[in-house]
Amino acid sequence: MKSRLRTRPNSVEIDPAGVEPAATPDTVDPETGKCPHCGTPVEGGEDEFCCAGCEVAARIITAAGLERYYREREAFAPRPRPLPGGWDTVPTTRHADGTCEARLIVDGLRCASCVWLTERLLQSTPGVAEAMVSYATGRAVVRWHPEQTDLTRLAGRIASLGYRPRLLGEEAVPDRSLLLRLGVATFAALNIMLMSVALYAGWMDSMAPRFVALFHWASLVLATPVALWCAEPFFRGAVRGLRHRSLHMDLPIALTVAVLNLHGLVATVTGGDPYFDSLAMLVALLLAGRILEGRGRRRTAEAAVSLAASVPATARRVRGTALDTVPADQLDPGDVVVVAAGEELPADGVVLDGAGLVRMALVTGEAEPVTVGPGTRVVAGTVMEAGSLSLRVEAAGRDTVVQGMVAELENAAERPVRASSTDRIAPWFTAGTLGIAAATFGGWWLAADLSAGILAAVAVLVVACPCALALSRPLAAAAGLGAAARRGILFRSADALLDLDSIDLVALDKTGTVTRGEYQVVRADDSDLRIAAGLERFSSHPVARAVVEETAARGIPLPRGRDVVEEPGAGIRGIVDGRRWWLGAGAAGELELREEGSAGVGHRGPIALGDRVREDSAAVVAALGAAGFGVVLLSGDHPAVARRVGAAAGIDSIEAPLAPGSKARWIRGRQERGHQILFAGDGINDGPALAQADVAVAMGTGAAASVLAADAVISVPSLAPLLAGLRASQAARRAIRANQIRSIGYNVLAVAGAAAGLINPLVAALLMPLSSAVVIGESARVERVVSRAEQ
């Protein structure tokens, strides 16, 4: 086993520019600069790196000849962190030419230059056959020759720059058939339209009948594939609806297309008005609406997959004197594994030896770490914040507590689909249209003759086709989903977005939702923090990261520590500003900083660690209240802690302590009293509550499984997108309502006209796009309404 005692270099040895400033670590250097790689302020002038990771990153970039990145980037790079192993156990796709392929998600890509850098670095790695990184989705596809390199090395290359690769599973290929259908339908519609313009113009000064017939036959040739192939999704939808004994919105559409096509065929042969222009345009418009809706849904699905992608889990297993790394799910009960600070526990088990702080957030939902020692039961997936221990495995892989919770969550994600308001209107609409068409047919047959009856009935069916009504929902929903996504909240479906508007009570989980859910510095004196950061600067310990990040956030340049020695579990020692310091665990949730001088031991103020309420929580809660929503804080924590967080966030109504299962029970209780509840949470332990709520929102920074179970995911570390989502929902609902009223009003007028025999093909061809344009205009306003609400 490697020595647990590590000494750190106190100065940077190699500098890409070849100028290493003379190190005078015993005096405070008044000159401050920024780390050339990540931009953290540091003492010691320009070209001083903040940590070894950044220095290595810069060296790699220079060695690959990619310095251009530093000139062109728009944002600093993240600080490199060590990447857990296990990439060699990942199954990869093998191609016929012997190369392997893997798909990765890369976190931390901040600008186009980051994407360029990652892609070029992979491409310049020996053995890589092909590498592509996408800016839009953060996905990387790499293909390599397995005899020359491997995934461990490639993932390590990405991680060494500060970006974080995670493994991506199989993903559905985008559906191209709708686009093909739209292309064909548009081609046909435009060509038919050209001929129709000639026909309508020819009406006025009588066109020769043979040309009219020619145009009709040509239109028939073009319109047939539109009706038979392009409109197929609508026929399928209608049949599926009928099989489920519901009159879906696709039914009246399919009916109109079928009637129009049959009528057109007969009219072409016998010489009537075939309405082919209306048919083709109708199908093209509806397909366009469907594609727009699908695009928004695809973006959300991609984002959910990205958030759920994971770093492969491995364990270090001890057998006799041998220590080897194995995939976590291949451990057997009775195996002994060792876990070091910063690692995830690989399996459920009992602590044999060692001690440390374990963050149980995954299970309990609380950010505060728990002290463990020999005999303590621990579960897989929790994080070792400090210390190290050996563990006897009791359950691994699928048998662990966490995997059981994940499986439960996945079951809960299968929510029944509720009927949308458009679907509720559809049956009445269909029945009404058919009734009126039948009455029109009968009326004209009795009053005039059979052919007049057929013509008038067809005209009714043409103008009654709910084109605008069918477009109103997908267009407004797509606009709402887009407006929400731009503000950091991704909805799984249009239904989830539109359901949000019926919510009257918002229940928020405490840790990770109202608070940041991270272990970070909450209280510290600037000068103490500066010294602590000097000691912790090169450490990869989670506490060290918290200290350095807070120091950088306060804009304090990092001093340089000298002779730094870290003893995991026993603190860190070193010299800063020529004085000797010790930093280590103090009282619960605090770091203690001591000066160890010749004059004795001098204590400095403690550095308090803990969870912090998000900066925007109070504003969001206030805005939710102003918008008429009730806000409740649900917490598994001590009531005093929950009340303190509630006070900071401005929430009066607090339910604590609630065990994970009783959060779901509390929600069910409120639902029984008639409330519609939105629940926002972040952990696997929130699973039952997420499943019980009417609308479930997961924090994207939380557990991957909660993301899969939720209706919506907040993709940025903030609560504000929740408000944006509610506003987008309101705006979209309002647009749909307005569109429904307008399109039904239009249909009533048009049907009345058609029944009276006043509609001819020209009027029908003009009316339909007009009503659709109104719907499109109304939907386009959603974004404007949402951004106005934000001011």
Add this chain to the structure above:
Amino acid sequence: MNAIVILLPVALILGGVFAVLFIVAVRKGQFDDLDDPPRRMLKD
């Protein structure tokens, strides 16, 4: 007016060629990713 008899098929065939080109482009995946190529171009 008799020119229509020739012009109409010619126009439809020309249009049809473009429709086929569009179908080929979709099949080849040219429309799968509309966000990345415009950005990539700026970096090359």
